[in-house]
Amino acid sequence: MFWRASVRRHPEFRDGVRASAPIAPGIAAWGLMTGVAMVNAGMSTVEAAAMTLLVYAGSSQLAAIPLLVAGAPMWVIWATGFCVNLRFVVFSLHLRDYLIHMPRWRRLVNGFLTADMSYALFTARHPLPADDAEGRVAQEAYLAGNYAITWVAWIMPSLLGVALGNLVPSQWGLGFAGVLCLLGVMCSLANTPLRILAAVVAGAAAVAAYALPFKLNVVAAIAIAVLAAFWLESRGGARTRERAA
Amino acid sequence: MSDVPGGTDLWTMAVILGLAGVTVLSRCFFFILERPWSLPDWARRALQYAPVAALAGVVLPEVVMTQGQLVATWQDARLFATAAGVAIFFWRRSVLMTLVAGMAVYLPLHLGLGW
Numbered sequence: 001m002f003w004r005a006s007v008r009r010h011p012e013f014r015d016g017v018r019a020s021a022p023i024a025p026g027i028a029a030w031g032l033m034t035g036v037a038m039v040n041a042g043m044s045t046v047e048a049a050a051m052t053l054l055v056y057a058g059s060s061q062l063a064a065i066p067l068l069v070a071g072a073p074m075w076v077i078w079a080t081g082f083c084v085n086l087r088f089v090v091f092s093l094h095l096r097d098y099l100i101h102m103p104r105w106r107r108l109v110n111g112f113l114t115a116d117m118s119y120a121l122f123t124a125r126h127p128l129p130a131d132d133a134e135g136r137v138a139q140e141a142y143l144a145g146n147y148a149i150t151w152v153a154w155i156m157p158s159l160l161g162v163a164l165g166n167l168v169p170s171q172w173g174l175g176f177a178g179v180l181c182l183l184g185v186m187c188s189l190a191n192t193p194l195r196i197l198a199a200v201v202a203g204a205a206a207v208a209a210y211a212l213p214f215k216l217n218v219v220a221a222i223a224i225a226v227l228a229a230f231w232l233e234s235r236g237g238a239r240t241r242e243r244a245a
Numbered sequence: 246m247s248d249v250p251g252g253t254d255l256w257t258m259a260v261i262l263g264l265a266g267v268t269v270l271s272r273c274f275f276f277i278l279e280r281p282w283s284l285p286d287w288a289r290r291a292l293q294y295a296p297v298a299a300l301a302g303v304v305l306p307e308v309v310m311t312q313g314q315l316v317a318t319w320q321d322a323r324l325f326a327t328a329a330g331v332a333i334f335f336w337r338r339s340v341l342m343t344l345v346a347g348m349a350v351y352l353p354l355h356l357g358l359g360w
């Protein structure tokens with residue numbers, strides 16, 4: 001945690017900061033647009049600022065905006081946010097061995113602040129968890145350096161975007177930038193044939209089922225696409241096993 | 246969201262608090278408890294398709310639908326911006342470039358031609 005002097009003064013903290021610095025401009029641009037998109041969609045300044053500070057997860061925030069506007073039920077918004085965030089569940093499995101020695105609140109703070117980029121940089125630099133106290137302190141300091149930069153580069157421009165969003169008429173359609181950010185993240189995740197298929201199936205299903213109440217079309221789309229891709233994957237696996245046998 | 250423009254309502258704040266909980270739950274999922282446990286293998290394999298499906302399910306209706314109807318015209322700035330964004334992504338592999346290129350197509354068409 002970067003507000004602790006013992007963490008911040010560690011030389012590894014500075015290395016973590018240095019590793020994260022090159023990605024800061026990209027995160028800042030995305031944060032700015034997310035801030036503008038929230039206010040342009042009709043959220044109040046207080047709501048948008050609270051979302052920036054408390055949710056701290058760009059893609060789930062942007063996915064929640066159209067659902068909030070449509071007045072979808074709370075559980076649908078939360079469930080969609082959780083599905084968008086499922087990649088973090090996989091990251092947490094990996095990070096467990098690095099953090100489990102800490103007290104729980106400290107694990108939760110470290111986990112909350114570790115988003116995609118910090119996870120990627122941290123695990124690239126430290127492929128294995130440390131097995132002595134000194135190594136653990138160094139790893140926490142490096143991770144804190146990573147997410148300190150990410151946090152500042154996200155929060156500040158995002159709040160600026162919330163402030164500026166009020167000055168920009170919504171007819172300009174700057175909120176569409178939020179959709180484009182999600183599109184970019186979606187493309188970056190569609191990196192295997194079956195994942196591309198999952199995206200195509202989910203998109204088509206969400207449009208076809210649009211008339212469902214409560215934005216359930218998104219939930220239905222996720223379910224159909226996951227089942228379709230998983231079924232095809234299992235069939236492919238069975239065929240490979242047959243061939244091997 | 247509040248019916249009054251710029252107003253803050255409790256329902257939205259509750260949604261936001263819940264989403265904050267969702268962030269903590271997902272980022273800390275496997276180290277909230279100290280007891281060791283892990284997902285069954287089939288769940289882990291199925292899980293990898295959910296994020297891309299969730300994003301596509303949210304994004305596509307935002308691009309091709311207007312007030313619950315499929316767009317009937319090709320003169321819609323969103324279609325061209327999305328096509329440009331996807332093309333740029335697979336060329337440059339950058340979310341930032343996707344955003345910049347998409348908006349560079351979207352804004353002139355939307356503001357200039359009213360599409």
